[in-house]
Amino acid sequence: MTDTPEAPTDLGDAAPPPTPGPGQLHTRAPASPLTPLVTAPMTVDPAPQTSGGLPGVAVALNDTLRKAGVRQGLRLLRRANQDPGFACPGCAWPDAAPSSSPPRFAVCESGTRAIVDALGQRRAGPQLFATYTIPELARRSDHWLNAQGRLTHPMVRRAESNSYEPIAWSEAIALIAEQLRDLPDPNRAAFYSSARVSNEAAFCWQLLARELGTNNLASSSQLCHEASRVALTNTLGSWRGAVDLDDFAAADAIFVIGQNPASNHPRMLEALRAAKHRGAKIVSINPLREVGLVRSRDPRRPRDWLGAGIEIADLLVSVQVGGDLALIEGLTKAVIEADAVDRAFVDAHTEGYEALASGIAAREWDDIVARSGVERAQIQAAADIYIRADNTIACWGVGLTQHRGGVDAIEQLLSLLLLRGNVGKRGAGPLAVLGHSNTAGCWTMGVTPRPADALLAGLERATGVTMPRAPGLSVSDAVAGMQRGEIDVLLGLGGNLLSAGPDTEALAAGICRARLTVQISTKLNRSHLITGETALILPCLARTEAGPGAPQWSSFEDATGGVRASLGRERPVAAGLVSEVEILAQIGAALSPDSPVQWATLARDHGRIRELIAAALPDCEAFATELAPGRPLRLVRPAHDRRFATATASGKAKLTIASSAGPTPTLPENALLLTTVRSHDQHNTTVYWLGDRERGIHGYRRLVLMNLADMRRLEIEPYEQVELISHFEGVERRAPKWVAVPHHVREGCVAAYFPEANVLVPGAAIDPRSGTPSFKSVVVTIAKHT
Structure with a gap:
């Protein structure tokens, strides 16, 4: 550790009492x-x-052998995140720079568990639902529900019933189409999707909603990283990543904020370990002391399986919950007071410096310390690391976004980077570390309730369908609408809205007011058990599996703007399972038989979907001509090239400061x-x-x-x-x-x-x-x- 002041990270001033033993x-x-x-x-x-090391290897191997077996397990792990191969269903950390090949073993403990979780021997088929009523299933834990295995058959809960029963695919699709057609207003339907779905499925999803006539496109990304998207767009003109994986090899300092990579993005630790070996300084900002940012062992390297591992963070900053904005303001104040601003970059590429400088000058140090919970000496220690570094990367997770001032905090962080020219150069920049494997792809595909006019115009040119212009409902809006009884049909594409959303009791009551709820899923979860009057479960293929007919591949976008193809080759766990795309295409065809989209042709021709993507979406032309298994893409990232044309009228990045320090709440x-x-x-x-x-x-x-x-x-x-x-x-x-x-x-x-x-x-x-x-x-x- 560096010879700098440290915030207290112990349990208290004495050791904790003895812990209870097994069964106590x-x-x-x-x-x-x-x-x-x-x-x-x-x-x-x-x-x-x-963190990591032999325990991580043991857990990953145990899950693999127990759920997939030796042959299938090893085959899967060799294909994960490869070109050609399939995309890991875990986080959005890049596998490699698009110009290079991934390492031979490009999956972590977390990714391994996500992959094999879909391939266990148990099946949540009709027998399970004949054995347990919905109330009986609801009494089980989330762990137990997931452990029942893959869903295998379409199931329906009919009005007044407390059980699911099998339903034919054709009847289920017809029921959905009928309910959607009967809506008095298309805005009485809400579409909620997981950000794990492929680009092709996400594109079909938003097109299905908009052809119906609504922009009610809620997504799990709105519960986690919407603040990142808004702040990056407002400040830099684009939310797409300004950092490459290669940049970690040239960074002098890396700030990790509100994030626990060892559990949520384990492959990131490889980049941090390599940077630390090179001499880079790493600062962790978090209310919790996370072991993975203290010391880490690489489970993919046998020589790292035992021993103490490598020290990761040079400085652990124990910020108060909700104190991130104040802390970043403190770092900004320290940079300006030290006269460490890169004025050449600021004058050439930004606007708003004078307002930022005067606003920060008005922030008192005592107030910054009180709001952040971090002593001034430690704020200065972190600022010194930043000031001494020529190239700094700042990466963050939902610990920074999921606050009432999340956008303000991220905009302040981006301003801090801009003050020293740490955007658009090697070894530097901002990186939102996305927890779902295709959060960025869903943004690119237009899964948003407030689409830009250019997006809607492109969709109309490509499809011949008139797009709705009225803003739709985000997750928070849709939840409130359900509680008011304004949503009749709730469709879910993956995900688990009931468990992922806030205020669970109120959310459950709102969901129960719907006439129909539909869940397109691979595994059983709690959103299948708190339902509308009628409920459907439509099981789908996992991304490791091959559907019937000619092989179809899909694609996913990582946190740095890289897009890679994903091809599943495993035999489906049950006959009759189809892909998410095919389910959406069947719904589209039943809902609009004469649609110019020609939904039936999309069901088993993902290439035609990519042609629509190329024709409709900005900067996506290469989806139809260049993207293929073994041929990744790099999407346009304006901020990476110091182009900020859409951020301000002047074409410069925007330096900002929060309008106020924020109210001091009255606490009980x-x-x-x-x-x-x-x-x-x-x-x-x-x-x-x-x-x-x-x-x-x-x-x-x-x-x-x-x-x-x-x-x-x-x-x-x-x-x-x-x-x-x-x-x-x-x-x-x-x-x-x-x-x-x-x-x-x-x-x-x-x-x-x-x-x-x-x-x-x-x-x-x-x-x-x-x-x-x-x-x-x-x-x-x-x-x-x-």
Whole structure:
């Protein structure tokens, strides 16, 4: 570590008490459709000192052998993220620069688990639904639901029934088309999609909604990285990545903000380890001390399987939950006060410097320290690393986006980079590290409720269909609309809206008001169990599988603007499964038999979809002519070439400062700030195991991670059962029966797992500029359980 002041990252001023052994602590969560019954032994071990290594290899191999077997497992791992091969269904971290080939083994522990999770021996077929009613399934945990295996048959829950039963594909498609045609207004339908779907499926999805006549295109990206898209577009003129994977090899400093790469983007650690070996300085900014940013071992290198690994972060900045904007303002203030601004770059490529400088000058250091929770000496230590570096990369995750001021914080970070010319040069730039494998691709394909006129005009030229102009509903808007009874049909393309969304109880009540809910899915999840009056489950192929007929490949865009083809070759787990594209094409053909889109021709000809993409979407001409297995694309990235034409009328990047430091909320007595987090044993809403290996927790998830000093102040014993109460605009949301666990969380802050803690997140607590819910900053109090 560097010889600089450090924020406290320990559990308190004394060691935690002894942890319970196996079977000593039994936890029982309340039973309801939203809080399922779980009775399990829980153990807490000391958190590991190093991430990755042999434990990661063992878990990945165990999952592979248990679910896929030796031959199929090894075959899959050799093909993952290869050219040709299939795209990993995990995160959007790039496999390699588009001009180079991926390494022979281009998948991490998290990706391995995501791949083999779709190929286990269990099947969620008609027999499962004949055995369990919907209320009985709803009492099961998310882990149990996922473990039932792949969905195999179309299923329907008919009005007044509490069970699913099989339905023929033709009847299911006809039912959807009938319900959509009967809507008095197309805006009474909402389309929600996961950002894991392919470019081809995403394009068909938005075209299906718009041909119906609505822009109600909600996406999981609006729950996580919409703030990134808005801020990057406002500041640089384009949201598309300005950093290459190769840039990490030339960076002098890397700031990792609101992110836990070891669990959510493990392949990123390879780039960080290589940069650290080269001498780059790494700064981690996070309310939690994450072991993967302290020390790390590469599980793909046998010589790294044992031992202490390599130290990653030179400086751990333990920011207060919600204090990121203030901290970045502090870094900006330190740069300006040190006269370290690159005025040549600022004058040539930006506008707004004087307003930024005067606004930052008005921010008092005492206020910055109070709002960020970081001492001035440590802010200065981080600023010194930034100022001394010629080339700096700043990358961030949802820890920075999921706040009521998420866009403001990211815009301030982009301004900080611009002040020293760290955009559009080798080894420098901003990078939103996207958690879904095709978040960027869904943006490119037009999955947005507020499309640009150029996008709609291009779609009309390519398809001959008149596009709706009225803005549609984002996720937050759609959730509110469902609660008011304004949505009759909810269609889901992948994902798990009920678990992913905020204010779970209210969201569930809204979903239940719909006439029809449709889920196109590979695995069973909670969104199949809280439904409208009639509900359909339509099972689809996983991206590793080959459909009937001629082989069809699809494509995915990574976080840096690289697009690669993905070709599944595995035999489907059940006969009759078809791709997401084919399901959407069948719905389109049934809904609009005379459509100029000619939906039936798209079902098994993805090449024609790419021709439409090339004809309709800006900068996508090469989709029809150049993209192919083994031939990746690099999409246009204006900011990478220091072109900011669409950011301002002057064609320059925009330096900004938040209009105010933000209101100081009135907090209840003994209030804490809650942030939701993911465990190491889950990917987004999919829970692979009831534990969190990187935090030393086994067997249970309904936990609140606390600083030991807060536990003593509030007279809460370690491993005591408590009730969490969130507070927002005079409304309380209560969640009983959590277990308080001592952990490396900064004092005054607590953490709990997503999606279990979403019930505490107010639906109205959103970033006004992006609509992103405030999952990462919730005011709570803790009461002893009675």
